[in-house]
Amino acid sequence: MQIERTQLDALVENQLPDGSRIILDSKNEKVFALNTTASAAWDACSTPNTLSGVAEQMKRSIGGDVTEEVAEQAILQLQEQNLVKASGPLQRTRRDVLIKFGAVALPLVVGLTVAEQRAYAFKASSIAPPPPPPPPPPPPCGFICRILGL
Numbered sequence: 001m002q003i004e005r006t007q008l009d010a011l012v013e014n015q016l017p018d019g020s021r022i023i024l025d026s027k028n029e030k031v032f033a034l035n036t037t038a039s040a041a042w043d044a045c046s047t048p049n050t051l052s053g054v055a056e057q058m059k060r061s062i063g064g065d066v067t068e069e070v071a072e073q074a075i076l077q078l079q080e081q082n083l084v085k086a087s088g089p090l091q092r093t094r095r096d097v098l099i100k101f102g103a104v105a106l107p108l109v110v111g112l113t114v115a116e117q118r119a120y121a122f123k124a125s126s127i128a129p130p131p132p133p134p135p136p137p138p139p140p141c142g143f144i145c146r147i148l149g150l
Helices: 034-045 050-060 068-080 094-100 114-123 142-146
Strands: 003-005 009-013 021-025 030-034 085-086 109-113
Touching: 021 034, 030 034, 030 068, 030 114, 030 142, 034 050, 050 068, 068 085, 068 109
Parallel strands: none
Antiparallel strands: 003 085, 009 021, 021 030, 030 109
16 A cells, blocks of 8 residues: 655645644645644655555654554544545554554644634634724824913
8 A cells, every 4th residue: 555645735844843743735725733643654655655664664753662553543644634645445443543552652633724723823812912002192282382381
Protein backbone atom coordinates (compact mmCIF):
# COMPACT_ATOMS: atom_id res chain seq x y z
CA MET A 1 0.00 0.00 0.00
CA GLN A 2 1.33 3.44 -0.96
CA ILE A 3 0.62 6.51 1.15
CA GLU A 4 1.27 10.04 -0.12
CA ARG A 5 0.30 13.64 0.49
CA THR A 6 -2.45 15.36 -1.50
CA GLN A 7 -2.94 18.99 -2.64
CA LEU A 8 0.65 20.03 -2.02
CA ASP A 9 0.37 23.29 -3.95
CA ALA A 10 -2.42 24.73 -1.76
CA LEU A 11 -0.86 24.03 1.66
CA VAL A 12 1.20 26.30 3.89
CA GLU A 13 2.91 24.63 6.86
CA ASN A 14 4.32 25.93 10.12
CA GLN A 15 6.09 23.55 12.46
CA LEU A 16 6.02 24.66 16.09
CA PRO A 17 8.91 24.24 18.57
CA ASP A 18 7.19 21.34 20.35
CA GLY A 19 7.04 19.31 17.10
CA SER A 20 3.37 19.96 16.44
CA ARG A 21 2.34 21.59 13.18
CA ILE A 22 -0.24 23.96 11.72
CA ILE A 23 -1.25 23.49 8.08
CA LEU A 24 -3.28 26.07 6.19
CA ASP A 25 -5.19 24.93 3.11
CA SER A 26 -5.86 28.24 1.37
CA LYS A 27 -7.76 26.58 -1.49
CA ASN A 28 -10.41 25.09 0.83
CA GLU A 29 -9.99 27.71 3.58
CA LYS A 30 -9.20 25.16 6.30
CA VAL A 31 -6.70 25.13 9.14
CA PHE A 32 -5.33 21.85 10.51
CA ALA A 33 -3.56 21.33 13.82
CA LEU A 34 -1.40 18.20 14.13
CA ASN A 35 0.13 17.02 17.38
CA THR A 36 3.72 15.77 17.42
CA THR A 37 2.76 12.19 16.49
CA ALA A 38 0.55 13.21 13.55
CA SER A 39 3.20 15.72 12.47
CA ALA A 40 5.81 12.94 12.35
CA ALA A 41 3.44 10.88 10.17
CA TRP A 42 2.93 13.91 7.90
CA ASP A 43 6.70 14.27 7.54
CA ALA A 44 7.00 10.56 6.73
CA CYS A 45 4.54 11.05 3.85
CA SER A 46 6.63 13.77 2.17
CA THR A 47 7.38 11.16 -0.50
CA PRO A 48 5.24 8.11 -1.34
CA ASN A 49 5.74 5.59 1.44
CA THR A 50 4.40 2.34 2.87
CA LEU A 51 2.77 1.94 6.28
CA SER A 52 5.84 0.19 7.69
CA GLY A 53 8.04 2.93 6.19
CA VAL A 54 5.88 5.62 7.82
CA ALA A 55 6.11 3.83 11.18
CA GLU A 56 9.89 3.51 10.88
CA GLN A 57 10.36 7.19 10.00
CA MET A 58 8.04 8.22 12.84
CA LYS A 59 10.07 6.09 15.25
CA ARG A 60 13.29 7.83 14.14
CA SER A 61 11.65 11.24 14.35
CA ILE A 62 9.90 11.09 17.73
CA GLY A 63 11.34 7.93 19.27
CA GLY A 64 9.34 5.85 21.68
CA ASP A 65 7.09 2.95 20.92
CA VAL A 66 5.73 3.94 17.53
CA THR A 67 4.14 0.89 15.99
CA GLU A 68 2.41 0.29 12.68
CA GLU A 69 -0.90 0.59 14.54
CA VAL A 70 -0.04 4.11 15.74
CA ALA A 71 1.23 5.04 12.27
CA GLU A 72 -1.95 3.67 10.71
CA GLN A 73 -4.07 5.71 13.11
CA ALA A 74 -2.15 8.85 12.14
CA ILE A 75 -2.60 8.06 8.44
CA LEU A 76 -6.34 7.45 8.97
CA GLN A 77 -6.75 10.86 10.60
CA LEU A 78 -4.71 12.60 7.91
CA GLN A 79 -6.77 10.77 5.29
CA GLU A 80 -10.06 11.84 6.94
CA GLN A 81 -8.94 15.45 6.49
CA ASN A 82 -7.91 14.80 2.84
CA LEU A 83 -4.25 15.55 3.60
CA VAL A 84 -2.99 12.12 2.46
CA LYS A 85 -4.28 9.33 0.29
CA ALA A 86 -3.62 5.60 0.54
CA SER A 87 -3.76 3.14 -2.32
CA GLY A 88 -5.24 0.41 -0.10
CA PRO A 89 -7.66 0.15 2.81
CA LEU A 90 -6.73 1.15 6.34
CA GLN A 91 -8.85 -0.70 8.86
CA ARG A 92 -8.06 -0.10 12.51
CA THR A 93 -10.24 2.20 14.54
CA ARG A 94 -9.06 4.65 17.19
CA ARG A 95 -10.77 2.46 19.78
CA ASP A 96 -8.69 -0.57 18.71
CA VAL A 97 -5.51 1.43 19.20
CA LEU A 98 -6.66 2.81 22.58
CA ILE A 99 -7.50 -0.65 23.89
CA LYS A 100 -4.16 -2.07 22.83
CA PHE A 101 -1.80 0.76 23.75
CA GLY A 102 -3.57 3.13 26.13
CA ALA A 103 -3.03 6.81 25.42
CA VAL A 104 0.66 6.59 24.50
CA ALA A 105 1.69 8.75 21.54
CA LEU A 106 -1.74 8.77 19.90
CA PRO A 107 -1.94 11.02 16.85
CA LEU A 108 -4.41 13.89 16.70
CA VAL A 109 -5.43 15.92 13.65
CA VAL A 110 -8.01 18.69 14.04
CA GLY A 111 -9.39 20.57 11.06
CA LEU A 112 -11.38 23.83 11.11
CA THR A 113 -12.47 26.18 8.40
CA VAL A 114 -10.78 29.58 8.55
CA ALA A 115 -14.12 31.13 9.60
CA GLU A 116 -14.52 28.60 12.44
CA GLN A 117 -10.96 29.23 13.59
CA ARG A 118 -11.53 32.99 13.66
CA ALA A 119 -14.77 32.55 15.63
CA TYR A 120 -13.08 30.32 18.23
CA ALA A 121 -10.10 32.67 18.47
CA PHE A 122 -12.37 35.67 18.99
CA LYS A 123 -14.50 33.82 21.56
CA ALA A 124 -11.37 32.77 23.45
CA SER A 125 -10.24 36.42 23.42
CA SER A 126 -7.04 35.55 21.62
CA ILE A 127 -7.91 38.41 19.32
CA ALA A 128 -8.13 41.49 21.52
CA PRO A 129 -10.74 44.05 20.52
CA PRO A 130 -9.28 47.34 19.32
CA PRO A 131 -8.77 49.98 22.02
CA PRO A 132 -11.37 52.76 22.20
CA PRO A 133 -10.49 55.97 20.36
CA PRO A 134 -8.95 58.75 22.43
CA PRO A 135 -11.32 61.52 23.65
CA PRO A 136 -11.53 64.56 21.42
CA PRO A 137 -9.40 67.55 22.42
CA PRO A 138 -11.20 70.42 24.15
CA PRO A 139 -12.44 73.09 21.79
CA PRO A 140 -10.27 76.19 21.46
CA CYS A 141 -11.42 79.00 23.74
CA GLY A 142 -11.15 81.94 21.31
CA PHE A 143 -12.82 85.35 21.67
CA ILE A 144 -15.14 84.63 24.64
CA CYS A 145 -12.27 83.32 26.82
CA ARG A 146 -10.35 86.54 26.20
CA ILE A 147 -13.32 88.68 27.23
CA LEU A 148 -13.84 86.63 30.42
CA GLY A 149 -10.11 86.60 31.17
CA LEU A 150 -9.76 82.86 30.99
